[in-house]
Amino acid sequence: MNKTIIININGTVFHIEEDAYEMLQSYMTDVKQHFAYTADSEEIVTDIENRLAEMFAELLQQRNSDVIVTADVTDVIKTMGSANQFENPDEEQSFQSQNRHERKLYRDPDERVIGGVCAGLAYYFNIDIKWVRLLTFVATLLWGTGVIIYILLWAVVPEAKTRAEKMAMKGEPVNLQNIKRNFDYEVQNLSPGINKATNLIADLLKYVGKFLVKACKFIVKAFGVFLLIVSSLSLLSLLASLAGLLGLSDFYLNAHPFNALNPEYRVPVVICAFVISAIPFAALLIFTVKLLFNIRTNTRALSFSLLMIWLGGLMFSIYYATRISAEFRQEAKFEETTVLKSVSTLYLNSNSLKNLSKEDSIRFNLSISKIKIVQDDSFDNNSYSNVDIAIEKSADGKLSVTKQVSSKGRDFETALRYARNVSYNFVQADSALNLDKYLFIGNKSLYRGQEVKITVKIPENTKVIIAKELRWKIENLDFDACGEGDDYDKASRWIMSAGGMQCDTIRLDRNHTSEEPVPDENYNN
Numbered sequence: 001m002n003k004t005i006i007i008n009i010n011g012t013v014f015h016i017e018e019d020a021y022e023m024l025q026s027y028m029t030d031v032k033q034h035f036a037y038t039a040d041s042e043e044i045v046t047d048i049e050n051r052l053a054e055m056f057a058e059l060l061q062q063r064n065s066d067v068i069v070t071a072d073v074t075d076v077i078k079t080m081g082s083a084n085q086f087e088n089p090d091e092e093q094s095f096q097s098q099n100r101h102e103r104k105l106y107r108d109p110d111e112r113v114i115g116g117v118c119a120g121l122a123y124y125f126n127i128d129i130k131w132v133r134l135l136t137f138v139a140t141l142l143w144g145t146g147v148i149i150y151i152l153l154w155a156v157v158p159e160a161k162t163r164a165e166k167m168a169m170k171g172e173p174v175n176l177q178n179i180k181r182n183f184d185y186e187v188q189n190l191s192p193g194i195n196k197a198t199n200l201i202a203d204l205l206k207y208v209g210k211f212l213v214k215a216c217k218f219i220v221k222a223f224g225v226f227l228l229i230v231s232s233l234s235l236l237s238l239l240a241s242l243a244g245l246l247g248l249s250d251f252y253l254n255a256h257p258f259n260a261l262n263p264e265y266r267v268p269v270v271i272c273a274f275v276i277s278a279i280p281f282a283a284l285l286i287f288t289v290k291l292l293f294n295i296r297t298n299t300r301a302l303s304f305s306l307l308m309i310w311l312g313g314l315m316f317s318i319y320y321a322t323r324i325s326a327e328f329r330q331e332a333k334f335e336e337t338t339v340l341k342s343v344s345t346l347y348l349n350s351n352s353l354k355n356l357s358k359e360d361s362i363r364f365n366l367s368i369s370k371i372k373i374v375q376d377d378s379f380d381n382n383s384y385s386n387v388d389i390a391i392e393k394s395a396d397g398k399l400s401v402t403k404q405v406s407s408k409g410r411d412f413e414t415a416l417r418y419a420r421n422v423s424y425n426f427v428q429a430d431s432a433l434n435l436d437k438y439l440f441i442g443n444k445s446l447y448r449g450q451e452v453k454i455t456v457k458i459p460e461n462t463k464v465i466i467a468k469e470l471r472w473k474i475e476n477l478d479f480d481a482c483g484e485g486d487d488y489d490k491a492s493r494w495i496m497s498a499g500g501m502q503c504d505t506i507r508l509d510r511n512h513t514s515e516e517p518v519p520d521e522n523y524n525n
Contacts, residue, residue: 004067010049014056016068023073024052030082051164052076103171106160107153115154123169134207224292231285235278242274259382260447261324269320275313279306328449332415333406342399342459343431350469351425351434383438386451387424389473391464393500394457401426401433402455408448421445424452435470463504464494477501 003018016024031048035041059072103124111119111129118136122129140146160166246267258266283306286299394400405422409415421442426435439452458464468491471479479492482503493504 009053009056010046012053012057014053014060014068015066016073017070020068020070020073023070023077024068027073027077027082048080050162051080054164055079104165104168105157106165106169107157108166108169109159109161110166115150116159117150117153117157120157120160120169121153123171126171221292224288227284228288228292231281231288234281235285238274238278238281242270245270256384256447260327262327262446265320265324268316269324272313272317272320276310276317279310279313282306327410327446328408329410330412330415331406331408332412332419333404334416334419335402335404337400337402338426340399340401340428340433342397343462345431345463345465346399346458347432347465347467348456348470349432349434349467351427351436382441382443382445384441384447384450385438386449387436387439387454387473388451388475389435389454389456389470390476391456391458391474391494391501392476393496393498394459397459398457399459399462400457402457404453404455405439405450406453407450415448418445418448418450422450422452426454437469458496460496460498462496464496464501466492466494468492 004015005018005021007014007016007021028045028049032041032045035044055076056068056072059075060066060068103126105124106120107116108119108123109116113133118132119129122132125132136146136150138146139149158165160169258270261269283303286302289295290297290299403424403426405419405424407415407419407422409418418441423440423442424436426433428434433456435454439450441447441450466474466477471492477494482492482494494501495504496502
């Protein structure tokens with residue numbers, strides 16, 4: 001029976017045979033000599049002794065023995081590797097490949113940002129740590145499960161405290177060279193948590209930056225498509241409008257607002273308006289096409305030409321604008337007062353009939369005399385609703401209507417001529433005063449801001465019933481004060497007092513009264 005020696009390996013007592021002890025002592029001497037000139041060699045040797053103690057304890061437990069024998073030392077040296085094997089790189093690589101271990105799941109305290117869970121999972125599945133962290137971050141943002149899973153793994157998975165556990169976590173065999181390499185790694189990374197946190201933030205910022213760049217590119221492309229559609233449709237609309245105005249000039253260019261222009265100005269003004277409106281959309285269309293399809297052809301000559309055309313259109317537009325504004329320089333007015341028959345109750349109605357003049361009969365090819373046409377808003381290009389009505393107390397006790405007509409022109413004489421050409425009629429039929437809905441500037445007149453102001457002067461104590469159609473034209477009565485501001489379907493009842501018009505207490509529904517007069521069919525003014 002071999003002699004047994006009691007030894008202490010890093011605080012753990014073992015019984016070892018003498019031959020095995022000599023083999024172990026020789027091995028440790030070689031190890032100490034190999035790491036003698038290495039920084040912190042004592043700490044490295046201590047780690048090696050700790051691992052030897054762990055391995056011997058495992059072997060004794062497996063054999064259910066208390067004594068270390070030579071075979072145990074041989075197995076440990078085979079696993080740990082001798083110092084001579086690491087002098088030759090080829091032998092070292094062969095030894096490393098023959099002693100690959102299965103990875104174990106631990107939390108990595110060296111690579112941790114919070115608890116080391118992501119780093120441990122990355123080592124276990126042999127993937128880059130950044131992908132695990134990114135997946136955890138996304139799961140936390142989208143579903144909130146990332147935090148729950150992280151906390152559960154933090155509680156369940158053990159932390160790799162010893163160097164052997166750290167190497168098992170990485171799937172590295174626990175041998176001399178790996179112990180040395182891991183020790184050097186820890187020395188170089190004195191503040192792993194801060195470094196890894198910085199790396200995580202940098203990685204996240206990098207990926208967020210890439211996402212923002214792609215998102216911005218998508219937004220720019222989408223905005224480019226939107227601009228392409230808008231510019232294309234705008235150009236088509238402008239072209240269609242130009243073709244319609246020029247092709248149907250007799251109809252459109254004689255209508256408002258074109259009838260405010262002298263006939264010789266109308267076509268040039270339309271073309272100038274088209275140029276200054278269409279050129280920006282054409283430039284926008286060219287820009288968006290180049291942006292979307294990455295066209296790098298030189299369009300400087302085209303852009304310069306478009307700019308010159310646009311500036312030319314702008315200059316002509318300014319020229320015509322000054323000529324047109326000169327046509328509105330002077331204003332002329334004239335008044336006519338007509339005394340009417342006084343009545344106790346006056347009905348103010350809106351006349352929706354138009355007497356056809358001789359010119360109208362010829363224009364509409366009508367031969368029947370005394371034809372009247374019901375007006376609507378689109379009846380005539382020369383009809384306007386620029387009519388204001390005021391109701392005042394009569395100073396002489398007579399019922400009268402004062403018609404004031406105003407117009408503008410290049411000079412006073414021209415403005416007065418345009419005012420004289422205005423046609424606006426009113427007629428008294430019994431107790432009803434029928435006022436035209438529109439004024440007519442004349443078939444051969446130009447629009448020069450013609451306006452008609454009607455002042456109805458009513459004697460005191462006269463009752464006045466105002467048709468609903470006239471509410472918008474009467475400027476000096478407060479219908480809201482009578483509680484009738486929103487009651488547009490009813491006539492409004494007033495009385496002329498010593499202090500002016502006052503609300504009558506009786507409400508009258510014009511749609512259900514027999515007092516409403518019928519407009520006289522044979523009126524002329």
